[in-house]
Amino acid sequence: MVTGIEIAVGYLFAWGVRKARRVGDRADGEVDRALDVGMDRLHDLVGRKLGEDPALHRLAEEAGAGQEAPSERTRQRVQLALEDAAEQDRGFAEALNSAVGHLQKLGPSGAASAGDGGVAVSGDVSIRAESGSAAAWTMGDVNLGNPPQPGPRKG
Numbered sequence: 001m002v003t004g005i006e007i008a009v010g011y012l013f014a015w016g017v018r019k020a021r022r023v024g025d026r027a028d029g030e031v032d033r034a035l036d037v038g039m040d041r042l043h044d045l046v047g048r049k050l051g052e053d054p055a056l057h058r059l060a061e062e063a064g065a066g067q068e069a070p071s072e073r074t075r076q077r078v079q080l081a082l083e084d085a086a087e088q089d090r091g092f093a094e095a096l097n098s099a100v101g102h103l104q105k106l107g108p109s110g111a112a113s114a115g116d117g118g119v120a121v122s123g124d125v126s127i128r129a130e131s132g133s134a135a136a137w138t139m140g141d142v143n144l145g146n147p148p149q150p151g152p153r154k155g
Helices: 005-021 030-050 054-064 072-088 090-106
Strands: none
Touching (some): 030 072
């Protein structure tokens, strides 16, 4: 059984989105190139196996239309087509697992992003304060201890 089929659907959709955006935007950086190669590999593998499957065509249409995610129906149809193909062809199942595993090692498919002043994280973050201290990813001025009493200041 292929454990990454649902993930594969997400990568296939991301492949379509990246290709659609490529018209006006050029990806750069080593990770982007590695992701492109991995996503192309996954798309080629699935395309050869599913061929002219209408669900795969619909997934590409939705990605090209600028949707942020595939519709639930399209996602389910592609997932079922992949599950069926993997059940019928053990070699395909192994190749699909390998392609998805490779992509997962490279990082997220654009899932984490942030604008100016923001922080994007892929994975777990643990921030904690101990012994009366303060902790945060970012914070402004912090005064620890007893706050001043309200009212006019003397002095």
